[in-house]
Amino acid sequence: MERSRRLGDESGAPYATLSESELRAVTTILRENDAFDDDDRIAYVGLAEPDRRLVRSGSPSPRRARAHILTFSTGTARTVIVDLSTRAVVETTRIEPTETGQVPLLQEEHALIREILLADDRWTSALELRGIDDASTVALAALSAGRFPIPGEDGRRMARVLGHHQPTPQTMPWAHPIDGLVAFVDLTAREVTDVVDTGVVDIPQESADYHVPGTFGPERTTQKPIVIQQPEGPSFTFDGDTISWEKWSLRIGYDMREGLILHDVGFEDAGRIRPILHRASIAEMLVPYGDPGPVRFWQNYFDTGEYLLGRLVNSLEIGCDCVGDITYLDVPIADARGDVKILPNAVCIHEEDAGVLWKHTEQFTGTTDVRRQRRLVISFFVTVGNYDYGFYWYLYLDGKIEFEAKATGLVFTAAFDERTSRFASELAPGLAAPYHQHLFCARLDMAVDDDASVVDEIDVTRVPRDDDNLHGTAIGFTATRLRTEQESGRRADASVDRTWRVSARDTRNRFGRPVSYVLAPEGKPVLMAQPDSVIASRARFATRDLWVTEYDPEQRYPAGELVNQSAGEQGIPEFIADDASIDGADLVLWHTFGLTHFPRTEDWPIMPVDTCGFVLRPHDFFDRNPTLDVPASADSCGCAHQAHTHASPEHHLQHHTVHPSAERR
Structure with a gap:
C-alpha cells in the first residue's frame, strides 16, 4: 500500500516547512523589492526559524525566509531575510568571501x-x-x-x-x-x-x-517472496505536518540544506505529551579524503553545506527503497531561478517490526510473557555524486530514539600505483579507491521535559577494594558535570562505556532522581587529519564526538553558515568562544559520528550498505517501563491477551523452591 502527502503546512505554524505557495511568495517579494533579478541565482532558501524561547512564551513570531543569493556575472553574494506577512525584505547582508566563504555550488x-x-x-x-x-x-x-x-x-x-x-x-x-x-x-x-x-x-x-x-x-x-502486510493500514495519523504514532508526537520538516528535520518530539505519559527534543537534524556531513598527492590533496567535501544534500533527494519507490504500508511526503523546494519544484516521494514513513520488546518465562508463576517491539521509520535518501546516503530516524515503543546513516553507492576512484598504494586500496586491476571518512554531525536541540538542562559525562568504573567491597566485585560509575561550552568538547571512550546524560534541572521522577535522556555514541574515530590541517580548521566540530552549547537561534550549522571555501574556525569555535555556562540552560548537543573507510574488494563495483549512528535512550525519564500496556501479538505466540501458562497451579506449588540453576541467573 502506498500513500502520498505534500509537506508544507499552510497553517503558518512556527516551524512548519515553507509551503509551495510560501516559496513562490519569497521569489515574488524579492523581485518586488528589487532584491532579485535575471542575473541573480538563489543558492539556498529556507525557513528562518523563530527563537524557540519566543514561541514557548506565546509571543508572536513572524513567518520569515532566509535566502542566499548569488549575482551570477559578478560572483557577489548576499543573505536576504524576507518577511512573508509584511511582504518586505527586512535584512540584507553582503557576503564577504574572504572573511566567511562562498554560497553553495x-x-x-x-x-x-x-x-x-x-x-x-x-x-x-x-x-x-x-x-x-x-x-x-x-x-x-x-x-x-x-x-x-x-x-x-x-x-x-x-x-x-x-x-x-x-x-x-x-x-x-x-x-x-x-x-x-x-x-x-x-x-x-x-x-x-x-x-x-x-x-x-x-x-x-x-x-x-x-x-x-x-x-x-x-x-x-x-x-x-517476503510479504509484509498491514491489512488495517498504518498505526500513525497526520494532522498537517504533525504525525502521531503510538505515544509519540512530532512535526516533520524539510530543508533543502539539511533535508529531514524533526520538531517538537514528545512522548505521551500519564495523559500529557512530555517534550524530549525541540529539534533534531543532521546539520553537516563531511567526507575528508586521505590522499595527500598533488592531484587530490584538496578532496574534502561538506556534502550538506557545500552541495545542499536536501535538494539531492531521491524519489523513493515502494518495494525497492521502502517495504510495507508506506506514506510518502512530497517536498517543495525553490530552484536557482526561484521557481518551485516538487520533489516527489522524498520522505518515506512506515512502521516495522523490530524484534522482541521484552520477554520472560517465570518458573514460579509458570507463565511466559513476550511482547514485540516495533518502530516508526522516517527516512530519506540522497545521491551526492558517486555516493548514496540514507538518513533514518527510528522511534521505538519504549521511548528510545535512534538515528542510522546508511552509506552505499560507488567509492571515488583513482589509478593504483606505487605512490597511491600507501593511501588507497586496489579494487580492480590498476584501480584504486583512496582511504577516506564519512563524518556526520547531529544537532540535537534538547527539551527534556521542556526544562533547563544539565549534562553529565558517565563512565563505568571499577570500585576499589574497601570494607564494603572486600571481594573486589563491585562496579560503579562516575558522573562528571560539564559546566561550560569550552569544557564540553569531549571524546567518546568505549573502554568505559562513556555516555552523556542530559537531565532536566528541576524535574524529578517518583524516586527523586532527575528525568533524563542519555546519548549513547558508537565511539568510532573522529576526524583523522592533522589538527593544524586546513580541513581540521574548517571542520573543527569533527575533532570531538560531543560539543554542548547554550541555545542560540542563529547557531544552526557546526561548520558555519557558509561552508563552501570557508575560512577556518567557524561554527563551533565561534559558538563556544564566550564559554557560556551550560549548567542549567537551554542546551544544544552537537554529536559527531561516522565511518572510517578503507575500501574492500567487496565494495566494488558497488558498495553494500555500511551504517553508523547513535541512540538517545530514556534514563529515569519514566517512573516504570512505559510499554507495560503493549498487548501480546495474537499471530506471534498464540497468547493474545494473557500470559501463556506452561505448568498447572499444582505443579507450581509442588516446586515453589529455587532451583540451583535459577541461582546463577
Whole structure:
C-alpha cells in the first residue's frame, strides 16, 4: 500500500516547512523589492526559524525566509531575510568571501564547467596525451575547492575538476579514472586558472557496468517472496505536518540544506505529551579524503553545506527503497531561478517490526510473557555524486530514539600505483579507491521535559577494594558535570562505556532522581587529519564526538553558515568562544559520528550498505517501563491477551523452591 502527502503546512505554524505557495511568495517579494533579478541565482532558501524561547512564551513570531543569493556575472553574494506577512525584505547582508566563504555550488555551474573545460587547450591536450581525442566522452566531477594557500585563489569562486572516461553512454565512468590530471576553474571569470598534470597514468579498463544485466553473470533464482502486510493500514495519523504514532508526537520538516528535520518530539505519559527534543537534524556531513598527492590533496567535501544534500533527494519507490504500508511526503523546494519544484516521494514513513520488546518465562508463576517491539521509520535518501546516503530516524515503543546513516553507492576512484598504494586500496586491476571518512554531525536541540538542562559525562568504573567491597566485585560509575561550552568538547571512550546524560534541572521522577535522556555514541574515530590541517580548521566540530552549547537561534550549522571555501574556525569555535555556562540552560548537543573507510574488494563495483549512528535512550525519564500496556501479538505466540501458562497451579506449588540453576541467573 502506498500513500502520498505534500509537506508544507499552510497553517503558518512556527516551524512548519515553507509551503509551495510560501516559496513562490519569497521569489515574488524579492523581485518586488528589487532584491532579485535575471542575473541573480538563489543558492539556498529556507525557513528562518523563530527563537524557540519566543514561541514557548506565546509571543508572536513572524513567518520569515532566509535566502542566499548569488549575482551570477559578478560572483557577489548576499543573505536576504524576507518577511512573508509584511511582504518586505527586512535584512540584507553582503557576503564577504574572504572573511566567511562562498554560497553553495549551483547545479547549473556544473554545466558551465563543462563548457569552460571543453574550450581549454591545456585540458583537451592533456586528454589527447592519454588517448582521449573526444573530450565529450569524459565524465566530469566538478567538486568543491576547499580553501588552501594557492596563489591567486583568495576571494575567487572556485571549483576543482577530475575526469573519468565514459566512452559510451552506458559505461560506468567511475571504473575509468583519468589520473594525474586536475583542473582549477574560476566560476565567475569562467576560466581555467590552472591544469595540474603530473604525467600520464594508464586508465584502468576493467568494466564496472553492474547496471547492465549479465555483466557479472546470471542473477540468482533462489529467493522466495517476503510479504509484509498491514491489512488495517498504518498505526500513525497526520494532522498537517504533525504525525502521531503510538505515544509519540512530532512535526516533520524539510530543508533543502539539511533535508529531514524533526520538531517538537514528545512522548505521551500519564495523559500529557512530555517534550524530549525541540529539534533534531543532521546539520553537516563531511567526507575528508586521505590522499595527500598533488592531484587530490584538496578532496574534502561538506556534502550538506557545500552541495545542499536536501535538494539531492531521491524519489523513493515502494518495494525497492521502502517495504510495507508506506506514506510518502512530497517536498517543495525553490530552484536557482526561484521557481518551485516538487520533489516527489522524498520522505518515506512506515512502521516495522523490530524484534522482541521484552520477554520472560517465570518458573514460579509458570507463565511466559513476550511482547514485540516495533518502530516508526522516517527516512530519506540522497545521491551526492558517486555516493548514496540514507538518513533514518527510528522511534521505538519504549521511548528510545535512534538515528542510522546508511552509506552505499560507488567509492571515488583513482589509478593504483606505487605512490597511491600507501593511501588507497586496489579494487580492480590498476584501480584504486583512496582511504577516506564519512563524518556526520547531529544537532540535537534538547527539551527534556521542556526544562533547563544539565549534562553529565558517565563512565563505568571499577570500585576499589574497601570494607564494603572486600571481594573486589563491585562496579560503579562516575558522573562528571560539564559546566561550560569550552569544557564540553569531549571524546567518546568505549573502554568505559562513556555516555552523556542530559537531565532536566528541576524535574524529578517518583524516586527523586532527575528525568533524563542519555546519548549513547558508537565511539568510532573522529576526524583523522592533522589538527593544524586546513580541513581540521574548517571542520573543527569533527575533532570531538560531543560539543554542548547554550541555545542560540542563529547557531544552526557546526561548520558555519557558509561552508563552501570557508575560512577556518567557524561554527563551533565561534559558538563556544564566550564559554557560556551550560549548567542549567537551554542546551544544544552537537554529536559527531561516522565511518572510517578503507575500501574492500567487496565494495566494488558497488558498495553494500555500511551504517553508523547513535541512540538517545530514556534514563529515569519514566517512573516504570512505559510499554507495560503493549498487548501480546495474537499471530506471534498464540497468547493474545494473557500470559501463556506452561505448568498447572499444582505443579507450581509442588516446586515453589529455587532451583540451583535459577541461582546463577
